[in-house]
Amino acid sequence: xxxxxxxxxxxxxxxxxxxxxxxxxxxxxxxxxxxxxxxxxxxxxxxxxxxxxxxxxxxxxxxxxxxxxxxxxxxxxxxxxxxxxxxxxxxxxxxxxxxxxxxxxxxxxxxxxx
Amino acid sequence: xxxxxxxxxxxxxxxxxxxxxxxxxxxxxxxxxxxxxxxxxxxxxxxxxxxxxxxxxxxxxxxxxxxxxxxxxxxxxxxxxxxxxxxxxxxxxxxxxxxxxxxxxxxxxxxx
Numbered sequence: 669x670x671x672x673x674x675x676x677x678x679x680x681x682x683x684x685x686x687x688x689x690x691x692x693x694x695x696x697x698x699x700x701x702x703x704x705x706x707x708x709x710x711x712x713x714x715x716x717x718x719x720x721x722x723x724x725x726x727x728x729x730x731x732x733x734x735x736x737x738x739x740x741x742x743x744x745x746x747x748x749x750x751x752x753x754x755x756x757x758x759x760x761x762x763x764x765x766x767x768x769x770x771x772x773x774x775x776x777x778x779x780x781x782x
Numbered sequence: 783x784x785x786x787x788x789x790x791x792x793x794x795x796x797x798x799x800x801x802x803x804x805x806x807x808x809x810x811x812x813x814x815x816x817x818x819x820x821x822x823x824x825x826x827x828x829x830x831x832x833x834x835x836x837x838x839x840x841x842x843x844x845x846x847x848x849x850x851x852x853x854x855x856x857x858x859x860x861x862x863x864x865x866x867x868x869x870x871x872x873x874x875x876x877x878x879x880x881x882x883x884x885x886x887x888x889x890x891x892x893x894x
Contacts (some may be wrong), residue, residue: 672825701881708790710871710884711826724881758825765879769814773825 672774674759680780683749689777691742691759697772699765700742702734703758705776711758717742718765749781790869792889801859805872805885808853812874815848816882817857821868829857829870859890867892 672693681687691700698719703711716724717736731753733745742759756776762768795801807815813834818826832839832846832855839846845858855872872885 708887710887712884713881716881718879723879760825765881768879768881769816769831769873769875770828771882772828773818775823775825778823 674774686747689744693761697761701760705756803857805855814875816873818871
């Protein structure tokens with residue numbers, strides 16, 4: 669099973685809402701990643717978790733709050749977002765951060781902030 | 783709403799022809815280079831990678847060439863098919879526990 673799943677597929681939220689994105693993998697990978705992707709642009713790294721600990725935060729605003737409850741799950745909690753945060757949010761995983769060249773991506777959550 | 787996005791380089795190829803997608807990189811310390819394919823509405827999908835100590839690697843219908851002298855990477859797709867239409871990203875991994883750095887992407891359109 670080389671699948672990374674993400675829910676929901678689409679999400680529309682107002683600027684005062686609180687919502688969460690979920691990501692799951694069952695490949696035994698110990699590194700998990702959140703990326704943000706705007707139209708016609710490459711994925712932009714937001715966070716990296718290694719062995720359930722946050723190892724990289726690419727200066728992401730605090731309205732995005734990641735959480736790794738266990739080695740298979742990764743959440744992204746959203747609060748007080750802005751319309752410019754509308755994007756495709758991608759989750760990925762790899763065996764470890766040392767093998768980040770072999771990352772598996774999920775299908776993404778298409779987020780629209782109104 | 784969102785402003786008009788950055789123009790994505792586009793390559794249009796006739797079905798059955800070979801495609802060559804190019805990528806320039808800047809960091810000599812990168813030890814892996816990877817090509818991803820992203821179809822509309824999907825996440826990036828791994829195609830092929832190459833270690834920095836190699837200059838060529840072949841997969842099924844795809845070949846990656848690495849020229850470290852000019853810091854250039856290319857992806858060749860043989861007998862391009864409509865299903866190859868997608869955006870292709872190159873990515874590099876620098877030495878150590880470092881994340882991937884993605885290039886800008888090229889849109890490949892296959893004309894039937």
